Amino acid sequence: MTVLVLGGTGEARALAQLLCDNEVDVVSSLAGRVRNPRLPVGAVRIGGFGGVAGLHVYLRTHGVDAVVDATHPFAEGISANAAEACRAARIPLVRLQRPGWTDNTGGWIRVACHDEAARVAAGGSGVFLTTGRQTLDRFVEPLGKHRVVVRIVDPLDGEFPPGWTVVHARGPYTFDSERTLMREYDVDTLVTKDSGGDLTRAKLDAAADLGARVIMVNRPVGPPGVRTVATVGDAVAWVLEPAVSRI
Structure with missing residues (x-):
């Protein structure tokens, strides 16, 4: 099984580690906007895909079985592209997004x-x-x-x-x-x-x-119809579910 993790966050690095621990083949994709980024374990690719069409081709030609979008909550472009490309390629997608902050002062x-x-x-x-x-x-x-x-x-x-x-x-x-x-x-x-x-x-x-x-x-609204989980553990559980349950 091959999982593409759209990463660049701490959650994405933790996810790659846990998936590798579970003997899942992981490829982490980084946008390449940060110099000397913290790299996750497993295979890593750096750079864009070339929009929806390029990502769709990548998914098909690299035998990707599932995608986890673990990018930053404000990475609107890649999240939208992932939703469209995965839908076109009929590959299951989940969004791993940490919860937002809570205002404990009432004054934000x-x-x-x-x-x-x-x-x-x-x-x-x-x-x-x-x-x-x-x-x-x-x-x-x-x-x-x-x-x-x-x-x-x-x-x-x-x-x-x-x-x-x-x-x-x-x-x-x-x-x-x-x-x-x-x-x-x-x-x-x-x-x-x-x-x-x-x-x-x-x-x-x-x-x-x-x-x-x-x-x-405030955070942008994510792509419609994409399942979202809040923790790395939930994302691992989703990946390890039977394929029919992830869709």
């Missing part, structure tokens, strides 16, 4: 998109921006004259507005380090997206402790 400002997040954040004076490199362009104009701390994993080409500070770091982060960073840069507004999980949760706890606003970008 939830927004529908990054553009709305940028407009709301413009009301702050010191902004901590942690939405990732692919969305930075949405914030440059609304926050171009603000004092902003941007945290990203890999360096970016190009210039940032003069009032912006860029911090390169990779999680997990601790409560103490997040609190120290936010105090050092006098942050009063945290902008993030609802990634979920423990890897980057500490910034939310630090913001609550310091009384900073939290602007949370």
Whole structure:
């Protein structure tokens, strides 16, 4: 049995390990957007498929029996492509998506998109921006004259507005380090997206402790008709089910 794991997350790496432990042939696919990514066990491919058509060809020519979409909750493109390609190839698909974060303060400002997040954040004076490199362009104009701390994993080409500070770091982060960073840069507004999980949760706890606003970008709605599980164990159980039960 061959399983294609669309990965790039901690859950995807854990899933690959457990499937290999159960003697399942696993191929993990990474988008290749992060330099020096943490690689899972088993076979790994890096790079895109070439849209729905390319993924459909890959599924057929590589003898894939099942697909687990364990990409980031905001990876809309590949999730949509996987749903369409698997439907066309008649290959079972499951979405492994960790639960979103819960607001324990009752004060988060939830927004529908990054553009709305940028407009709301413009009301702050010191902004901590942690939405990732692919969305930075949405914030440059609304926050171009603000004092902003941007945290990203890999360096970016190009210039940032003069009032912006860029911090390169990779999680997990601790409560103490997040609190120290936010105090050092006098942050009063945290902008993030609802990634979920423990890897980057500490910034939310630090913001609550310091009384900073939290602007949370809600997750996009996933492809219709795709079964979703919340834990790695549930995904393993799905893979090990008889084929007729997975469909």
